[in-house]
Amino acid sequence: MRGLWQLLTGRSNIITTTAGAFIENAEAAGKREAEGKAQARRQFGAEFRHPRQGSFDRVIDGLNRLPRPMLAFGTIGLFIMAMVDPVWFAGRMQGIALVPEPLWWLMGAIVSFYFGARHQAKSQDFRRSVAETAAEAGAVDARVKALDALGQNTSDNPALDDWRAARG
Known part of the structure; x- marks a missing residue:
């Protein structure tokens, strides 16, 4: 009986190992997803670094x-x-x-490809601007905190000081 218990609860837990073959480990999946997103952001940022x-x-x-x-x-x-x-x-x-029907089909294909390519180009420009804005978020946050610190230190209004202290 002790051998069975050791098998089920030991370092190489047979239940955990077997379940791992059928159920995805949520923690490992989260790490893989976060790394994939970070890698995509790095690649995207490098692609649009030089306009x-x-x-x-x-x-x-x-x-x-x-x-x-x-x-x-x-x-x-x-x-x-x-x-x-x-x-x-x-x-x-x-x-x-x-105008023969095949020419209409050709015209439709040309217009579809043009607007599809235009949509893709505009979408990429939009993503680039979002990436640039996101890259600036840290610097903007630091400047806002610096301005907040300046504003908190130079107050001549006791009521405003009490309100700031109550806010945290």
Whole structure:
């Protein structure tokens, strides 16, 4: 009986070892998750440390900003032309009706890829700005604490001093 008890409660606990094969260790999982997140933040911060500022990048960014307004204003322009000159508009629409279906599929794919890539680029820019802001949090916190310390030491108002003392 003592041997069985030693087997169940000893250093190599058979129940713990067997259960460990079927149930994840929560503490180890938490450590792995925290390390994975920290590693992702380090990689993300390194990726966006140096912003793009070359003239080529600015030109391409400017060109990338053209299609959305052109599509929006072009569509609004078609609505306006439909009201101003319905015959002209009907002629243009007859021309569009002659466009073969595969070309419409191609146009849809191009527009989808463009807006998908644009969404991804904007999402990455947003993440970069969040990472930069998070990186500044420690410095901002230190400055706020320093300012709070200055404000607490130079008070001439006893009521304010009592209120601060009550706050902790």
